[in-house]
Amino acid sequence: MSDKVLMKGNEAIAEAAIRAGCRHYFGYPITPQTEVAAYMAKRMPKIGGVFLQAESEIAAINMVYGVAGTGRRVMTSSSSPGVSLKQEGISYIAGSDLPCLIVNVQRGGPGLGGIQPSQSDYFQATKGGGHGDYHLIVLAPSSVQEMADMTSKAFDLADKYRMPAMLLADGTIGQMMEPVKLAEPVEHPFVEKEWAVTGTKMQREHHIVNSLYLVPEQLEKKNFERYERYKKVEENEVIYESFMMDDAEYCVVAFGIAARVSKNAVVAARKEGIKVGLIRPVTLWPFPKKVLSETAEKVKGFLSVELSMGQMIEDVKLATSCRRPVGLCRRSGGMIPSPDEVLEAIKNMQRGEE
Amino acid sequence: MTTQILIAGFGGQGILFAGKFLANKGLVEGKQLSWLPSYGPEMRGGTANCSVVLSDEPIGSPIVTKPDVLIVMNLPSLDKYEDAVVPGGKIFVDSTLIERKVRRRDVDAYYIPATQLAQQNGIPTLANMILLGKVMRESDFTPYEGIEEAVRTVVSAKHADLFDVNLKALELGHSFE
Numbered sequence: 001m002s003d004k005v006l007m008k009g010n011e012a013i014a015e016a017a018i019r020a021g022c023r024h025y026f027g028y029p030i031t032p033q034t035e036v037a038a039y040m041a042k043r044m045p046k047i048g049g050v051f052l053q054a055e056s057e058i059a060a061i062n063m064v065y066g067v068a069g070t071g072r073r074v075m076t077s078s079s080s081p082g083v084s085l086k087q088e089g090i091s092y093i094a095g096s097d098l099p100c101l102i103v104n105v106q107r108g109g110p111g112l113g114g115i116q117p118s119q120s121d122y123f124q125a126t127k128g129g130g131h132g133d134y135h136l137i138v139l140a141p142s143s144v145q146e147m148a149d150m151t152s153k154a155f156d157l158a159d160k161y162r163m164p165a166m167l168l169a170d171g172t173i174g175q176m177m178e179p180v181k182l183a184e185p186v187e188h189p190f191v192e193k194e195w196a197v198t199g200t201k202m203q204r205e206h207h208i209v210n211s212l213y214l215v216p217e218q219l220e221k222k223n224f225e226r227y228e229r230y231k232k233v234e235e236n237e238v239i240y241e242s243f244m245m246d247d248a249e250y251c252v253v254a255f256g257i258a259a260r261v262s263k264n265a266v267v268a269a270r271k272e273g274i275k276v277g278l279i280r281p282v283t284l285w286p287f288p289k290k291v292l293s294e295t296a297e298k299v300k301g302f303l304s305v306e307l308s309m310g311q312m313i314e315d316v317k318l319a320t321s322c323r324r325p326v327g328l329c330r331r332s333g334g335m336i337p338s339p340d341e342v343l344e345a346i347k348n349m350q351r352g353e354e
Numbered sequence: 355m356t357t358q359i360l361i362a363g364f365g366g367q368g369i370l371f372a373g374k375f376l377a378n379k380g381l382v383e384g385k386q387l388s389w390l391p392s393y394g395p396e397m398r399g400g401t402a403n404c405s406v407v408l409s410d411e412p413i414g415s416p417i418v419t420k421p422d423v424l425i426v427m428n429l430p431s432l433d434k435y436e437d438a439v440v441p442g443g444k445i446f447v448d449s450t451l452i453e454r455k456v457r458r459r460d461v462d463a464y465y466i467p468a469t470q471l472a473q474q475n476g477i478p479t480l481a482n483m484i485l486l487g488k489v490m491r492e493s494d495f496t497p498y499e500g501i502e503e504a505v506r507t508v509v510s511a512k513h514a515d516l517f518d519v520n521l522k523a524l525e526l527g528h529s530f531e
């Protein structure tokens with residue numbers, strides 16, 4: 001265990017990003033993700049990277065847009081109100097088919113809301129957020145180790161599919177410390193990407209990075225092409241964790257910190273003889289539809305556990321085509337359900353069924 | 355074995371630092387662990403608390419709602435968390451700062467005048483570590499051996515001069531009858 005270090009989730013994101021070859025960070029401080037920026041401010045100047053505290057979140061995301069156009073690894077991080085401000089830029093980046101990483105360490109909303117943990121930006125992250133037809137790859141870490149691993153994964157996927165990726169964390173995972181094993185730093189010699197805007201030196205045709213298509217036939221064609229790529233992402237990149245599902249009669253669905261709490265409840269319920277398991281979506285987009293659909297054939301009911309008024313539950317219902325009842329255990333505004341509350345909801349689900 | 359520890363008091367008493375020490379102690383032992391601070395407005399002059407879970411198994415929730423071990427450094431924290439402690443659990447009270455006794459009969463209560471001891475020994479900011487010394491003596495979730503390595507990690511290089519006094523504080527608590 002000596003190769004493990006104790007780190008906050010936010011610090012693990014920053015260190016993992018640097019190790020994944022990211023040398024450009026643009027951000028603006030906001031609780032509970034400020035440690036990402038603070039870490040970058042300390043480290044980037046020492047390794048020839050760029051840390052820039054922008055004048056606003058809107059400026060920061062447009063700086064990300066600029067660097068992404070050159071094909072370099074680039075990121076920004078914020079928390080819920082700040083990520084709302086970034087939505088226009090995110091839509092432009094998606095519309096320009098550029099890779100980048102956006103981190104959202106969520107806090108309670110709407111509006112300025114509070115600073116305590118939340119998952120109520122699920123809709124914003126997975127259903128668009130900005131305008132137009134687009135998706136982000138959305139990864140939901142539930143431990144400090146995954147904060148590191150998913151950061152590096154997000155950069156790889158963003159590059160592979162030429163699209164923005166989002167790490168959707170929450171205040172708890174951002175603030176907590178756990179032992180983490182960091183990947184060896186990857187030296188990414190800059191590979192000229194065939195589409196990158198890096199200057200022609202009068203040697204080649206211009207590359208154009210743009211999201212404006214005034215001829216509707218062209219814009220439609222672009223969108224269809226993009227959705228062909230999204231289809232591949234949905235086919236190839238789904239990640240989920242299955243916990244005690246082998247003989248389960250009931251299935252809890254939860255991600256991030258809600259999944260951690262739910263695990264305790266599942267273990268407690270098992271001690272009381274209730275056959276329940278947990279499916280934890282790790283990718284929220286692409287959503288693990290197939291496994292949930294298959295699970296609907298085996299279980300009597302689902303329970304969505306969320307730090308929101310109920311957002312992911314809609315995807316659970318869609319994925320299972322409402323073939324089984326889907327209950328909801330929720331807290332909002334920065335509150336987190338206790339394992340006892342989740343256990344009670346599991347028992348309610350069982351009583352409702354039998 | 356899984357031990358859920360909750361440390362609570364005022365901001366500035368070293369609540370989070372105490373938790374970090376236990377977390378680093380767990381790391382030295384090769385245990386699974388999580389450390390979760392309270393963050394936000396209550397930190398600035400109000401109450402602070404810190405959840406630490408040490409376990410031989412992967413840890414589920416890092417949020418301690420039913421502590422096996424409760425360490426309190428002010429009255430509001432004892433009032434707030436006393437009822438949450440599991441039956442058979444342990445409560446450690448800084449009796450310099452908290453006058454009342456623990457009301458529960460189904461837990462073990464320990465009273466240590468940690469703040470007074472700290473002042474008498476010229477280490478006024480280390481009542482937190484004195485309490486932890488006593489906690490480690492009365493609990494078996496982590497051995498007392500190996501404290502040096504954990505202190506070295508948690509005391510940053512910049513404050514290496516504080517290494518000895520932290521050990522002294524732990525020892526004061528550990529030998530307190």
